[in-house]
Amino acid sequence: MSRAVWRALASLAAGVVLLGHAAGAQPGDGLKRRADLGAAFAPPGAGGRARVASVAEGSALQQAGLRADDRILEIDGVAPRDAIHFGSQLLALRGDSVVRLAVDRAGTRLQIEAKVPAMRREALPGLETVYTSVANPSGVRQRAILTRPAGTARRLPAILFVPWFSCDSLEFPNGARPGMSEFIHRVARESGMVLLRVDKPGVGDSEGDCANSDLDTEIAGSRAGLELLRGHEWVDPSRIVLMGQSFSGAFLPVIARDIPVAGYVFINAGRAPGWSA
Numbered sequence: 001m002s003r004a005v006w007r008a009l010a011s012l013a014a015g016v017v018l019l020g021h022a023a024g025a026q027p028g029d030g031l032k033r034r035a036d037l038g039a040a041f042a043p044p045g046a047g048g049r050a051r052v053a054s055v056a057e058g059s060a061l062q063q064a065g066l067r068a069d070d071r072i073l074e075i076d077g078v079a080p081r082d083a084i085h086f087g088s089q090l091l092a093l094r095g096d097s098v099v100r101l102a103v104d105r106a107g108t109r110l111q112i113e114a115k116v117p118a119m120r121r122e123a124l125p126g127l128e129t130v131y132t133s134v135a136n137p138s139g140v141r142q143r144a145i146l147t148r149p150a151g152t153a154r155r156l157p158a159i160l161f162v163p164w165f166s167c168d169s170l171e172f173p174n175g176a177r178p179g180m181s182e183f184i185h186r187v188a189r190e191s192g193m194v195l196l197r198v199d200k201p202g203v204g205d206s207e208g209d210c211a212n213s214d215l216d217t218e219i220a221g222s223r224a225g226l227e228l229l230r231g232h233e234w235v236d237p238s239r240i241v242l243m244g245q246s247f248s249g250a251f252l253p254v255i256a257r258d259i260p261v262a263g264y265v266f267i268n269a270g271r272a273p274g275w276s277a
Contacts, residue, residue, distance in 0.1 A: 031133050031141055031205045033118035034169075035093040037061060041072070043083035049073065049104065050086050064114035066101065073109065074102035087167060088211045091202055095119060122173045124189060126150055133205075134198055134224035138217045140208035143199045144225055145171055147188045148234050157239035157262070158194035158229050159187065162222045162255065163203075165247035167210035170197035180245060187243075194234050198225040215251075222248075222255045230259070238262065244269055 038059025042051040049071035055062040072086070073079060075093075077100065080086035093099055095118025103110050122129055122145065130146040148156060161184060163170055176182040188195045198221055201208025208217075230237045241263045242252040249269020 031143055031207070032094040033096075033121075034091075034205050035095045035097070035099065035116045036119040037090070037093065037099070037116055039066060041086075041090070043086055044072075044080060045083075050080055050083075052103070060114040060116045061099070061101075061112065064112050065110065066103070066112045066114075067105065070103040070105050070110075070112075072101060073104055074100075076100050077102075084211050088202065088209055091167065091210060120173050122171055124185060127188060128152070131205075132228075134221065134228050136201060136208075136217060136221045136224060138201070138208070138220065140201045140206065142201060142207070142221045142224070143171070143203075143205035144228060145197045146194060146232070146234065148194045149192060152234070155236040156192070156194050156234060157241070158196065158232075158235040159191065159265075160196050160198075160222065160225050160229055160240065160242050160255075161187070162242060162244040162248040162252060163198070163200050163218070164245055167200065167203050169199050169204035171199065171204055194229070194232075196225055196229055198222060219251060219255055223257075223259075226255060226259060226261075241265060243267070 036059075038056035039061050040053040042053045044050045052066060052068050052070040052072070054068050055066050075086075075089045078089065080089060093116070095116060098113060098115050101112040103112055121131060124147065126149065127147045128150045132144045132146065133141045134144050136142055161170060164180070170184065172181045172185065176185040184195075184197070187193075199206045200210050200218055201213045201221060202210035226240070226242070229235050229240050238260075239262045242256060242261055243265040244250070244252045245267040246269055249264075249266040252264045252266070
């Protein structure tokens with residue numbers, strides 16, 4: 001994380017308004033937890049089949065007979081049309097449910113069936129974590145994850161992290177890797193602020209279909225997250241900052257629109273002419 005980003009966050013936590021820098025189970029939300037498949041897949045290429053890259057030892061699918069290098073013919077009776085459709089099929093799978101795969105292994109068609117567990121939740125040391133959801137005006141519910149320093153009693157400044165372009169979750173229950181997942185975990189642990197992440201429609205536990213979602217729907221989901229922060233008991237509503245990386249940084253002010261915010265943090269993001277920094 002750059003020193004400039006840390007300075008921006010430190011200033012906000014101290015109550016200084018800025019304009020950015022360019023560069024466990026919770027009851028009641030009703031969202032089903034995403035599946036932990038215990039396997040990694042290589043998406044299909046042109047005219048090809050998705051391939052099983054690896055299978056975790058002891059996982060439900062491994063015990064049911066899935067092996068590395070199996071080719072995926074069908075998921076729950078539906079053949080993947082292309083890489084995008086294949087990704088959407090995987091994202092739609094939910095924990096504590098039966099997954100049925102038809103695979104090709106060296107020319108032989110096999111059926112693999114297993115009840116897969118739910119993905120565990122994030123539990124970062126030193127943080128209080130709440131899993132909740134926001135309602136998108138399009139009609140889908142999106143997973144929202146709030147964190148704050150454990151033992152905090154006062155209202156804190158807050159960050160809304162806005163998702164990037166790809167259909168990848170902002171939640172990393174299996175640990176962060178170097179890059180943006182590590183960055184997000186560091187912000188959660190080291191900023192001293194409330195952090196809110198809202199997964200896109202069709203990503204993580206969120207309802208919907210990410211591949212067929214449009215920009216207006218994604219902006220509406222992030223704005224619903226901003227409204228959640230403004231009304232939350234953990235948050236000082238006068239000190240909320242929007243943070244975006246790459247694609248998402250380009251439309252942070254569009255999310256806020258008429259809602260006053262303390263600032264924006266742009267990370268490797270383009271900006272429209274005339275925006276202040």
